Amino acid sequence: MMGTCCSPTEAELSNNSIAGFDAVMLAYAVSEAKRIRERVPANWSPIARFFAILRPFIHVFLLARWDWSKERYRKGKPGKAPIPREAMLLIHLISHLGTIRSYRQMCDEIANHEDWMRALKLKRSPDHTTLSKFRKETGPELFDEFFTFSIAILKLIGGLVADTGVIADSAPIEACMNFARANKRIKIDETRVIDLLTKIEISRADSLYPRKRDGGTKPSCIIGLLIIFYLCRFLSRSQMLREVAKYPTLMHALGLDDGVPSQPSINYLVKQNGGDEKTLLKPFIDAIARYFEENPAMASEQSINVDFFFRTVGHAGRVT
Amino acid sequence: MATQDALPDPDARIGYNVAKDKAYVGYKCHAIVGNTSHAIYGIRITPANTGDAKHFIPLMEQAVSRELLNDINRVHGDCAYHVEKNVDWLQACQFDCKLHDKSESGLHRKNIRSARKKSKIRSVIEALFGIAKNNLTFEKPLVRCMAAVQVDTKLVFTAWNLFMVFARLENRWMYRISVKKLFNKG
Numbered sequence: 001m002m003g004t005c006c007s008p009t010e011a012e013l014s015n016n017s018i019a020g021f022d023a024v025m026l027a028y029a030v031s032e033a034k035r036i037r038e039r040v041p042a043n044w045s046p047i048a049r050f051f052a053i054l055r056p057f058i059h060v061f062l063l064a065r066w067d068w069s070k071e072r073y074r075k076g077k078p079g080k081a082p083i084p085r086e087a088m089l090l091i092h093l094i095s096h097l098g099t100i101r102s103y104r105q106m107c108d109e110i111a112n113h114e115d116w117m118r119a120l121k122l123k124r125s126p127d128h129t130t131l132s133k134f135r136k137e138t139g140p141e142l143f144d145e146f147f148t149f150s151i152a153i154l155k156l157i158g159g160l161v162a163d164t165g166v167i168a169d170s171a172p173i174e175a176c177m178n179f180a181r182a183n184k185r186i187k188i189d190e191t192r193v194i195d196l197l198t199k200i201e202i203s204r205a206d207s208l209y210p211r212k213r214d215g216g217t218k219p220s221c222i223i224g225l226l227i228i229f230y231l232c233r234f235l236s237r238s239q240m241l242r243e244v245a246k247y248p249t250l251m252h253a254l255g256l257d258d259g260v261p262s263q264p265s266i267n268y269l270v271k272q273n274g275g276d277e278k279t280l281l282k283p284f285i286d287a288i289a290r291y292f293e294e295n296p297a298m299a300s301e302q303s304i305n306v307d308f309f310f311r312t313v314g315h316a317g318r319v320t
Numbered sequence: 321m322a323t324q325d326a327l328p329d330p331d332a333r334i335g336y337n338v339a340k341d342k343a344y345v346g347y348k349c350h351a352i353v354g355n356t357s358h359a360i361y362g363i364r365i366t367p368a369n370t371g372d373a374k375h376f377i378p379l380m381e382q383a384v385s386r387e388l389l390n391d392i393n394r395v396h397g398d399c400a401y402h403v404e405k406n407v408d409w410l411q412a413c414q415f416d417c418k419l420h421d422k423s424e425s426g427l428h429r430k431n432i433r434s435a436r437k438k439s440k441i442r443s444v445i446e447a448l449f450g451i452a453k454n455n456l457t458f459e460k461p462l463v464r465c466m467a468a469v470q471v472d473t474k475l476v477f478t479a480w481n482l483f484m485v486f487a488r489l490e491n492r493w494m495y496r497i498s499v500k501k502l503f504n505k506g
Contacts, residue, residue, distance in 0.1 A: 097499060098457060
């Protein structure tokens with residue numbers, strides 16, 4: 001059945017609102033989309049046509065829901081004009097076509113298609129980090145509204161008239177993760193870790209972060225555990241504590257003859273000394289860097305990864 | 321160097337897919353689909369280890385509060401949603417409850433006809449999920465954490481609805497769910 005595009009009826013417009021969106025604005029977007037459709041160059045690809053025809057809808061949506069006060073760019077003031085928000089949303093929609101496997105690939109595809117760039121009114125393709133920042137800054141609420149908006153337009157143009165019922169069901173979404181890596185047991189090279197801890201004089205931590213009460217786990221032990229956590233790339237502290245408990249020689253070297261401390265003990269020391277473990281590790285970073293400079297072979301091996309330790313972004317291990 | 325791919329998703333949970341008879345790690349997407357248009361009326365993402373029944377009312381309420389179900393009078397669903405609370409809620413909202421109960425699983429000889437009816441209705445949404453999986457990036461998000469997966473899945477289904485809008489405006493309504501045909505030149 002070949003459907004024809006319907007104009008909104010008077011009755012629909014008289015409601016003034018469809019799913020919370022102004023019906024008059026939506027009707028304006030429909031008429032604008034029809035006008036653009038007639039003018040799209042014949043040699044443009046269907047995706048470029050999609051960008052051009054859907055653009056008025058996105059514009060209306062942004063007028064209704066986008067918080068324009070958040071925009072930092074002011075015309076005439078220093079700074080670069082941002083990529084149009086309409087283009088950003090349209091790029092995100094086409095990024096979910098099955099043929100495009102990542103946002104990085106999407107940016108390359110835009111750069112390779114001149115008609116897409118023209119339809120999006122872009123001079124250059126955005127970077128994938130720009131897309132990522134846009135998603136983060138926008139937040140899930142706006143995308144939720146955007147979804148509602150899509151169904152409101154469908155309702156307005158008569159796409160839902162035949163529906164008399166709805167069907168509810170669920171589908172699995174598999175997490176994006178590398179199971180082989182996630183399930184791999186992380187092993188500690190006892191000799192090397194003990195050598196490192198001795199060379200960087202981990203015992204300095206006892207005087208740097210003295211305990212307020214006697215007893216309990218020594219601060220040097222806890223700082224040593226935190227260093228092991230980052231250097232051996234453990235995914236959680238509890239995983240690290242379980243693993244360290246399997247190495248009696250390392251436990252002895254750390255002064256943990258009575259067993260590994262609990263996670264709250266580590267948190268307690270961190271909280272007592274400012275609450276930021278990055279700051280606690282700072283006095284030892286120079287010594288660790290020196291150690292790996294003297295032993296470059298160790299840094300290149302999988303067991304100990306200095307790159308990861310000095311990374312500013314990433315998983316739990318954020319050390320600057 | 322540790323790549324992002326090596327790090328697990330902290331919000332993903334172990335779930336069980338009854339249809340495929342296998343466990344998986346991730347999330348579950350609940351959706352409401354129009355029986356004829358195949359438009360998506362509402363979606364809700366939950367961790368994979370939660371039951372279906374308790375997410376039915378929030379999912380429907382979301383769509384009802386946005387006045388999307390004003391012209392709808394029947395609600396179909398499989399037996400996972402068929403609990404007393406959901407049935408009562410549907411009756412209170414004056415929807416015709418067509419949620420299947422456990423006797424309609426197709427295993428009981430007495431109810432062969434109802435099982436056939438069930439599979440006819442279910443084929444709409446099952447086919448839709450299959451098409452969304454093959455033609456869009458549904459079921460395989462490229463991001464981690466619940467918030468990011470929610471945004472990603474919402475974008476997939478927003479794209480699905482807007483492709484339908486595009487099909488309508490281009491007078492190619494019959495290709496509304498076939499992305500390949502819709503974006504095929506000529």
